Amino acid sequence: MKSKTLIGKQVTRKGNPELIETILATKKKNAWLEVARILSGPRRSHMNINLEDINKKTKEGEMVVISGKVLSQGEVDKKIKVIALGFSESAKEKLKKSDCKISSIIDEIKSNPDAKGLKILK
Numbered sequence: 001m002k003s004k005t006l007i008g009k010q011v012t013r014k015g016n017p018e019l020i021e022t023i024l025a026t027k028k029k030n031a032w033l034e035v036a037r038i039l040s041g042p043r044r045s046h047m048n049i050n051l052e053d054i055n056k057k058t059k060e061g062e063m064v065v066i067s068g069k070v071l072s073q074g075e076v077d078k079k080i081k082v083i084a085l086g087f088s089e090s091a092k093e094k095l096k097k098s099d100c101k102i103s104s105i106i107d108e109i110k111s112n113p114d115a116k117g118l119k120i121l122k
Contacts, residue, residue: 002040006040007027007037008027010040010041011024011027014040019039019085021106022039022085022105022106023036023039023040025109026105027040029113029115031115032109034120035065035067035120038120038122039085046069047066047067047068047122048068048069048070048071049068049070049121050070050072051070051071051072051074051075051076051094051095052073052075053074053121054066054070054082054121055074055075055077055078057121058078058080059078060078060080061078061079061080062080062117063080064080064081064083064118064120064121065083065084065105065119065120065121066084066085066121067085067120067122068084068086069085069086070082070091070102071091072088072090072093075094075098076095076098076100077098078098078100080100081101081102082095082100082101082102082103083102083103084102084104084105085104085105087102
């Protein structure tokens with residue numbers, strides 16, 4: 001398990017300012033520490049996931065965190081909230097068509113600092 005100190009050291013090697021801001025925000029909240037551990041690691045450990053996989057792994061009304069990018073292959077037939085580091089444009093459109101809510105990790109930390117009701121997809 002990564003310590004907050006190790007996460008801080010790994011952040012110095014990142015070049016994307018949005019990613020750095022997200023990692024630092026997640027590191028400050030103990031409830032979000034698991035997401036910080038994933039994001040501070042190598043890029044290949046970030047989860048890029050298709051909508052069909054999200055649909056298979058979730059239930060109606062859940063809030064799921066994706067530590068990577070949401071891609072547009074497939075459909076979602078449930079009303080869920082998807083929180084991710086990024087979304088492809090077509091994935092955003094499909095999620096909005098199926099009445100799903102979307103949010104970035106930074107915005108969700110501000111509105112839900114205790115990470116209540118969140119499921120992290122790995």
